[in-house]
Amino acid sequence: MSTESPPGLERARQRAGIDAEAWAELRAAALRVLEGNRQQGISEWKTERYPEGVPYNFVCPANLSYPFQWFWDSCFHAIVLSHLAPTLAEEELRTLVRAAQPDGFIPHIVFWRRDPERMRHHTIHLRHPYFTSTIQPPVLAAAIERVYRATGNPDFLRETLPPAAAFFRWLGQARDPDGDHLIAIIQPDESGVDASPKYDALMQLDALNNRALVASINRLYDRYEREGLRGDDHRLIAADLFVVEDVLVNAIYADGLERMATLLRELERVGMAALMVGGQEVSCEREAHRCETEAQAVTDALLATCYDADTGLFYDLQTRDERPARINTISSLFPLILRTLPHAVADRMVREHLLNREEYWLPYPVPSVARSEPKFDPDDPHGFIWRGPTWINANWFLAAALRRTGWTEPADHIVRQSVALVRGAGFRECYNPLTGAGQQARDFGWSTLVVDMILGE
Ligand code: GLC
Secondary structure, eight states, X not given: OGGGSHHHHHHHHHHHTOOHHHHHHHHHHHHHHHHHTEXXXXXXXXXXXXXXXXXXXEEOSBTTTBOSEEHHHHHHHHHHHHHHOHHHHHHXXXXXXXXXXXXXXXXXXXXXXXXXXXXXXXXXXXEETTEESOOOOOTHHHHHHHHHHHHOOHHHHHHHHHHHHHHHHHHHHHHOXXXXXXXXXXXXXXXXXXXXXXXXXXXXXSSSSHHHHHHHXXXXXXXXXXXXXTTOHHHHHHHTSSOEEOHHHHHHHHHHHHHHHHHHHHHHHTTOOEEEETTEEEEHHHHHHHHHHHHHHHHHXXXXXXXXXXXXXXXXXXXXXXXXXXXXXXXXXXXXXXXTSOHXXXXXXXXXXXXXXXXXXXXXXXXXXXXXXXXXXXXXXXXXXXXXXXXXXXHHHHHHHHHHTTOHHHHHHHHHHHHHHHHHHOSOSEEOTTTOOEESOSSOGGGGGHHHHHHOO
């Protein structure tokens, strides 16, 4: 890999502001966290393919608070492992896609080893004893791409890409019943930015704390259950109890579709001409073309319906009436990751918002909510997360987007400050953007993404 060659690595280190010794320490510490959080064994969950129980080998986000397999966390772990232990990076994603269902669905959390006591700590809705009924942002295409780039192993691609393609197809079919190309989420945790203030009004919180949010999610689940909606996404969306066309989710969806197109063509090149998606056999080229077209359609829809020309920001659309949620959170910046976003739109977002000291350009950027928002809270009081703290996975997306679009200095600054966060406070779940203090879980898996940020995509 070119970034690992000594001259490339030295340049990367200089950009990130760390010397050889600090880099070696950081790399070793990241590996320790990922190894320390490893969960491995044979599940009691038996499937047709694995009648003796499904084998699993993955990294959980944090041993104490998050001991199960979370969808987007695993994708981030695989990306870091692609540098540190490529075979384990493959295992991480192989394990994840073993939970893929015949209809294409891949769950948000998989409980390879059920632990009812610890499962109770999470607001979950099960579709099956071993997995939830919800999803998370589809970072899977980016993760497969990075792992394949590291290993070049066609068997890995043959194993993981068909379920990924089926999942992307499922997202469009199950979650876009109005056909506007934007997929909907049906519960706040599905976006990965669970307690973001952008959902407060829709969740009808009676107090601004995590307890109120959990109660509200449970009320939502009770209604899904009582009204017999579980398992039927179109009816769930029609019921309109929580329907959000979320900008962050759709930006990751569009980015994923574009990567899928490239990967599907690669799959054809390594000898697999067709695959099963949505119960039908399609050629790789045809599915690649569909993904490519859909990626652009999602981008166009974000621009046409979520972009607000007055503020230069993107807003989620809430309820089936698609009411914009006008609050300035990190989601509003996520379209920066889209390759075909018009330059003028991207430049304005960077200049007026991301680099604005009243909003996102805080001592340790990028906060999850703009400082100018009345609900900005730099701390994470009792798990009421994503309301201000800085998260390394968001920085990973944004730094790469800035670098790709030529904003090299801001990209380097985000990388340097992310490195400063983990060196100062350890691999924590999130950080105070004003002081750099670590918050929530310790030895948190995806904060090791700094390793990938240093090396650059
Ligand atoms: C929190 C985060 C979510 C993450 C999960 C496991 O719920 O909000 O994005 O996937 O923890 O780390």
